[in-house]
Amino acid sequence: MKDYQPELRTVGVTRYVTPLREGGSLPAIAEADDDFLYVLKFRGAGQGAKALIAEIIGGELARLLGFRIPEIVFANLDPAFGRTEPDEEIQDLLKASVGLNLAVHYLSGAITFDPIVNSVDPLLASQIVWLDCLITNVDRTARNTNMLIWHKELWLIDHGASLYFHHTGGDWKEHSLRPFGQIKDHVLLPKASELEAIDARFKAILTPDRIQAIVALLPDEWLLADPNVESAESQRQIYAQFLDSRIAHSDVFVNAAQYARKTLI
Structure with missing residues (x-):
């Protein structure tokens, strides 16, 4: 840990799976281009980028201290993503979140x-x-x-x-x-x-x-x-x-x- 230097991977969001109707960041389960599922948190949600900032700082501090934390990654949302989404609320959220968002590895079965x-x-x-x-x-x-x-x-x-x-x-x-x-x-x-x-x-x-x-x-x-x-x-x-x-x-x-x-x- 002497030369501690954390790094976060970046993935591209490929599929919106299902919304999670909980939390201030209106998260969703999504699939990325590495074929893993993530809990995706949007910068276009109510608390904006500050919630994502707190997520990184709090999560990586916890990891440094030895707690078990799902992997945190940056998640890119393409402007074309979500155009076919029928739910207007979700479509607005996706449009407001184009670019860099945050995702956490989905712990299936937890x-x-x-x-x-x-x-x-x-x-x-x-x-x-x-x-x-x-x-x-x-x-x-x-x-x-x-x-x-x-x-x-x-x-x-x-x-x-x-x-x-x-x-x-x-x-x-x-x-x-x-x-x-x-x-x-x-x-x-x-x-x-x-x-x-x-x-x-x-x-x-x-x-x-x-x-x-x-x-x-x-x-x-x-x-x-x-x-x-x-x-x-x-x-x-x-x-x-x-x-x-x-x-x-x-x-x-x-x-x-x-x-x-x-x-x-």
Whole structure:
């Protein structure tokens, strides 16, 4: 991991299979030119390119930390794609998403994690809670766990609701120093008893150089989709500095999570 340099493949979307009527990005199952199926997430959906940016950052941070994450790829959508789509809503979405989108390898046969049926040990629960505190992921609740069981192993999916500071505006520095209040609703918080041990371990992994390698994956066209962004590189550095600051002050969100957990157990 010393020379960590993540890379994402690029595929071409060849067939729209079926919509998934869930999630803010209105995803769909689609086939690509490598003959694999993917969960395709569109930049023309409600949250726009920012949801895709959060998906890459959150997903690749999780992968770096050792979690099981389906492969993330860039997915090109041709202007001619979807012209024969009979559903007007889907056709509008496809037209608005021509160009570079994001897709996640489809885990065929996976089942949704159920906290009543599936068990997670305190160490893994603490690891997931720590990650979600770092990236301010509001979408890992009992109602929507965004975890799958595939081949008897736990996989994390869907980090598009993370990094919500980029939707709210304001000072990113201030946001980076805030505790994560929504952690109280995290499905795994009651079992996350090893947060302090995980904090030291994960901070050693997430060095500034590795953060830079992840934000370098972000395409210019997604970053420049926001008219308030001065330049693609300046926006990349905001994401990098936000994460660096949050990691450096992780005691803020770790202490808040521990306090929230005490109120539950």
